[in-house]
Amino acid sequence: MTDVSRRVDTDRGFRSVAGRFATGVAVATARGTDGPVGMTVNSFTTVSLDPRMLLICLRHDCRLLGTVRRTGRFAITVLADDQRDEAAWFASRGRPAGTEGFAGIPHDRERTTGCPLLTDGVAYFGCEAVRTDPAGDHMVLMGVVRSSGLLRPKPPLLFVDGHYARVADGVRA
Numbered sequence: 001m002t003d004v005s006r007r008v009d010t011d012r013g014f015r016s017v018a019g020r021f022a023t024g025v026a027v028a029t030a031r032g033t034d035g036p037v038g039m040t041v042n043s044f045t046t047v048s049l050d051p052r053m054l055l056i057c058l059r060h061d062c063r064l065l066g067t068v069r070r071t072g073r074f075a076i077t078v079l080a081d082d083q084r085d086e087a088a089w090f091a092s093r094g095r096p097a098g099t100e101g102f103a104g105i106p107h108d109r110e111r112t113t114g115c116p117l118l119t120d121g122v123a124y125f126g127c128e129a130v131r132t133d134p135a136g137d138h139m140v141l142m143g144v145v146r147s148s149g150l151l152r153p154k155p156p157l158l159f160v161d162g163h164y165a166r167v168a169d170g171v172r173a
């Protein structure tokens with residue numbers, strides 16, 4: 001058998017290997033006493049159907065994690081392919097916290113958690129945080145889904161090889 005594999009042992013190499021796994025893009029949100037918090041994530045995955053559970057992996061120092069630990073709730077909005085600006089905004093380090101961080105971005109309160117959902121997204125989940133587990137430089141945040149629903153009938157935004165991308169085959173809306 002021909003060995004076509006190329007071994008990669010550096011951190012940069014690991015990122016480029018991992019980047020071959022195409023993901024969707026979501027904004028995870030929470031609402032604390034100092035207002036709404038949101039950040040872009042692509043570590044989202046569904047975990048269980050019964051009960052309905054999902055997880056995201058968060059850096060220890062991100063602002064969202066502290067708010068979720070205090071409130072026990074969070075929401076996820078899956079972004080549409082025309083929401084690259086929103087994805088970039090919620091991933092930019094210096095953006096303001098609280099209401100100002102959501103200025104100009106259509107959003108509403110998710111009904112079971114009260115956390116913001118981005119109404120221009122394609123789907124959302126409202127979650128109760130049930131556990132956080134340390135995993136290296138991240139924390140795994142696990143949630144039980146209390147509500148979920150569809151938003152705009154648009155294709156989802158993709159992220160692959162460090163870039164945003166579109167679904168080439170289109171999707172059923």
Ligand SMILES: Cc1cc2nc3c(=O)[nH]c(=O)nc-3n(C[C@H](O)[C@H](O)[C@H](O)COP(=O)(O)O)c2cc1C
Binds near residue numbers: 025040059062087
């Ligand atoms: C496409 C994309 C996906 C991301 N996914 C994650 C993720 O899953 N977990 C994470 O901790 N940071 C992720 N980030 C980085 C955070 O969005 C970014 O560090 C953000 O500024 C953190 O929020 P904070 O500044 O309020 O702490 C991602 C960034 C991009 C562009």
